[in-house]
Amino acid sequence: MIEPGKTDRTIRGACGHDCPDTCGWVVEVERGRAIRLAGDPAHPFTRGGLCAKVNHYLERVYHPDRVLHPMRRVGPKGEGRFERVTWDEVLLDIAGRWTRIIEESGAEAILPYSSAGVQGLIQMASIDRRLFGVLGCSALQRAICGGVAAAGLKTTIGVGSGIDPEDIVHSRFIVLWGTNTIVTNLHFWPYVREAQGRGAKLVVVDPVRTRTAEAADWHLQLKPGSDAALALAMMHVMVRDRLVDEDYVARYAVGYDALVSRVRDYAPSAVSALVGLPAGEIERFAREYATTQPSLLRPLIGLEHHRNGAMQFRALACLPVLSGAWRHRGGGLARSTHALQFGVLDMKSVEMPEVHKPGVRSLNMRDLGRDLCDSKLSPPVRALMIYGANPVVSMPNQREVREGLRREDLFTVVHDLFVTDTALYADYVLPATSQIEHLDLSPAWGHLYLALNRPAIEPLGESVSNTELFRRLAAALGRTEPWLFESDESMLRAALSSGHPWLEGITWERLWNEGHVRLNRPDDWRPFANGGFPTPSGKAELFSAALEAQGLDPLPASGAIATGSGLQLISGKTLHFMNSGYGHMERHRRREGLLPIDLHPEDAGRRGLKNGERVSVRGDRGQLKAVCRVTERVRPGVAWMPYGGLHDAAGIRQSVNLLTSEEPTDWGGGSGLYDAFVEVAPDTKSE
Numbered sequence: 001m002i003e004p005g006k007t008d009r010t011i012r013g014a015c016g017h018d019c020p021d022t023c024g025w026v027v028e029v030e031r032g033r034a035i036r037l038a039g040d041p042a043h044p045f046t047r048g049g050l051c052a053k054v055n056h057y058l059e060r061v062y063h064p065d066r067v068l069h070p071m072r073r074v075g076p077k078g079e080g081r082f083e084r085v086t087w088d089e090v091l092l093d094i095a096g097r098w099t100r101i102i103e104e105s106g107a108e109a110i111l112p113y114s115s116a117g118v119q120g121l122i123q124m125a126s127i128d129r130r131l132f133g134v135l136g137c138s139a140l141q142r143a144i145c146g147g148v149a150a151a152g153l154k155t156t157i158g159v160g161s162g163i164d165p166e167d168i169v170h171s172r173f174i175v176l177w178g179t180n181t182i183v184t185n186l187h188f189w190p191y192v193r194e195a196q197g198r199g200a201k202l203v204v205v206d207p208v209r210t211r212t213a214e215a216a217d218w219h220l221q222l223k224p225g226s227d228a229a230l231a232l233a234m235m236h237v238m239v240r241d242r243l244v245d246e247d248y249v250a251r252y253a254v255g256y257d258a259l260v261s262r263v264r265d266y267a268p269s270a271v272s273a274l275v276g277l278p279a280g281e282i283e284r285f286a287r288e289y290a291t292t293q294p295s296l297l298r299p300l301i302g303l304e305h306h307r308n309g310a311m312q313f314r315a316l317a318c319l320p321v322l323s324g325a326w327r328h329r330g331g332g333l334a335r336s337t338h339a340l341q342f343g344v345l346d347m348k349s350v351e352m353p354e355v356h357k358p359g360v361r362s363l364n365m366r367d368l369g370r371d372l373c374d375s376k377l378s379p380p381v382r383a384l385m386i387y388g389a390n391p392v393v394s395m396p397n398q399r400e401v402r403e404g405l406r407r408e409d410l411f412t413v414v415h416d417l418f419v420t421d422t423a424l425y426a427d428y429v430l431p432a433t434s435q436i437e438h439l440d441l442s443p444a445w446g447h448l449y450l451a452l453n454r455p456a457i458e459p460l461g462e463s464v465s466n467t468e469l470f471r472r473l474a475a476a477l478g479r480t481e482p483w484l485f486e487s488d489e490s491m492l493r494a495a496l497s498s499g500h501p502w503l504e505g506i507t508w509e510r511l512w513n514e515g516h517v518r519l520n521r522p523d524d525w526r527p528f529a530n531g532g533f534p535t536p537s538g539k540a541e542l543f544s545a546a547l548e549a550q551g552l553d554p555l556p557a558s559g560a561i562a563t564g565s566g567l568q569l570i571s572g573k574t575l576h577f578m579n580s581g582y583g584h585m586e587r588h589r590r591r592e593g594l595l596p597i598d599l600h601p602e603d604a605g606r607r608g609l610k611n612g613e614r615v616s617v618r619g620d621r622g623q624l625k626a627v628c629r630v631t632e633r634v635r636p637g638v639a640w641m642p643y644g645g646l647h648d649a650a651g652i653r654q655s656v657n658l659l660t661s662e663e664p665t666d667w668g669g670g671s672g673l674y675d676a677f678v679e680v681a682p683d684t685k686s687e
């Protein structure tokens, strides 16, 4: 049995935020209170470092604003007035209401809505999936992060992952493609540096001159959404100049001839205006990429938040096939390791899909506002159970999300550590544990180490973990199936028992003692050196029959690049926030300052705007106020705002998602969040 805070003074754990790094940490506990939390120096990947946010994790844990007991709404929705209630009262009321809704409208009228607010194995998804599955509640399509990237890559190479990111040290030509490593994937940066130290060239492809772009040898500041066109132009040069690894293509790819005719239209001079780069620069990039082996592409998610997001990833994935980079150690493509980590664990035993009611409808998380406001949706969403997510800030079309949440006939329960912008609309807010208060396994999506997060302290106040919440709800609903009450440890042990060779010798006991272990990937692991792509044909599909069967373009293309009037607004992650998280903490707010919008000097000049001036930003969906930063960080025609709730000059928390819309991606179920167009004008008092 675990006795948090009693058996150990120093407890190993791992960060549970939705970030590729999943840092190992150690917590020192004195008389039941955590007094120090620091990076675990023994963790081979994160090497004792944390980040600008998690360095202050204990402030978050013991923050005076933490929700520590269940609360019931007493004021109007959105106002955030609550009173304390007991767990018994809450559970009884939720169970009663859900039962009535199921009787009257069917279980699909209940929508469980969760994201990766905590991204460990069982706290993210386990008992909740079993419970809502057996009840037959609406399913949620979670594709706002990573789903489109994976869907795009899969059509070409069959997987959404690639090589072990650690192998980047063997690369000679590295392209950080639409990822801001220094901000979002900090612990990968030393590996990039090590490769540079060994002679690798570092290229960043990003419409924004990010910190990462500034640190690169070469920054290609292209137009947003034009990456597939750039990749096709590179292929044009490779084909024309005979820089294709023809042997690799002949053995391990299908559709090369069709691709050759497709790329004819993509001469660098023909796409230069579309991509926003001089033809000569594209030529040089293509040649260096193809001839410097091993070459590695490293995208994360920047490209997927465009309406042609899946196509961008599909086109990118063709490059290492043509160059044959997969042959070499450190060559190919390295994206999320999510599929590798979750693929070796026994996830079926955790989520138990066999008990889920078949054929239930699935709603896309991106469409939350639209679905809540849709009077024709049958059955309507009558109850929402939101956990590990803050959709008011994180989903597009914020105005409609708020409008939906304001519905008087909607019963909303939010389980979180804080009263988030979403929780302001809840009928009940339930207290959630922090990562040092619950048990979990932490598979990383940025490396191949698996960590065991041991609780260091008892849950604060009356807070409960996600797994405990759903066990309690199952009991309140009168369920008796034993698998709805399985313990955390039992589920984790089962997940580790898949028998996958990469887990051989990785036992519960070993993780308990060592804290983290690297999956047993072979030493020199080159997944596609000899083909073996897990596609329908078993080869890299430059031509995709599966796409053709869906009525989509079977060949890579530029895709539908967004156009609109005004400035294209893209948004991104910030150093001091974790998505919307940490926004309520004074320190982090101060560091990020007032909500800014970055404009190129030409665009600012044309509108008569000065650096530091207060501006009003207007889109199709709404309008907000920001502080104008005039900077060459963005290219002309492009504006940038941070993602996450930042305050405007009036002290009102604002989110860039007031300006975005659902805009479905080509495939993969995501959202063209970065395809918003806005106009920026001086902020006048009358507005």
Ligand SMILES: Nc1nc2c(c(=O)[nH]1)N[C@H]1C(S)=C(S)[C@@H](COP(=O)(O)OP(=O)(O)OC[C@H]3O[C@@H](n4cnc5c(=O)[nH]c(N)nc54)[C@H](O)[C@@H]3O)O[C@H]1N2
Pocket (backbone or CB within 6 Å): 018, 019, 020, 145, 177, 178, 179, 180, 181, 183, 184, 185, 205, 206, 207, 208, 210, 223, 224, 225, 226, 227, 300, 301, 302, 303, 306, 570, 571, 572, 573, 574, 575, 576, 577, 578, 579, 580, 674
């Ligand atoms: N500090 C911090 N770290 C985080 C997070 C956080 O909030 N804060 N969030 C975590 C999460 S959930 C995720 S998914 C990861 C995301 O990690 P990243 O993918 O690295 O993050 P983003 O900021 O979404 O986008 C990356 C870059 O894509 C660029 N971009 C936008 N459009 C395009 C385009 O059309 N083409 C190209 N080439 N580039 C484009 C943006 O300018 C941005 O610099 O970060 C994680 N890490």
Ligand SMILES: Nc1nc2c(c(=O)[nH]1)N[C@H]1C(S)=C(S)[C@@H](COP(=O)(O)OP(=O)(O)OC[C@H]3O[C@@H](n4cnc5c(=O)[nH]c(N)nc54)[C@H](O)[C@@H]3O)O[C@H]1N2
Pocket (backbone or CB within 6 Å): 018, 115, 116, 117, 118, 123, 144, 145, 301, 387, 388, 389, 390, 391, 393, 394, 395, 415, 416, 417, 418, 420, 432, 433, 434, 435, 466, 571, 572, 573, 578, 579, 580, 581, 643, 656, 657, 660, 673
């Ligand atoms: N405009 C724009 N929108 C974006 C993005 C962008 O770049 N631009 N990025 C997108 C991306 S990549 C992502 S991943 C999404 C993120 O979208 P969300 O996942 O909705 O974002 P978070 O703000 O991280 O919300 C997670 C919530 O989980 C809570 N939480 C943490 N731990 C626990 C726990 O153990 N239990 C429970 N119940 N709750 C917990 C946190 O306090 C927080 O409120 O946003 C997307 N939206």
Ligand SMILES: [Mo]
Pocket (backbone or CB within 6 Å): 018, 144, 145, 146, 301
């Ligand atoms: Mo994400």
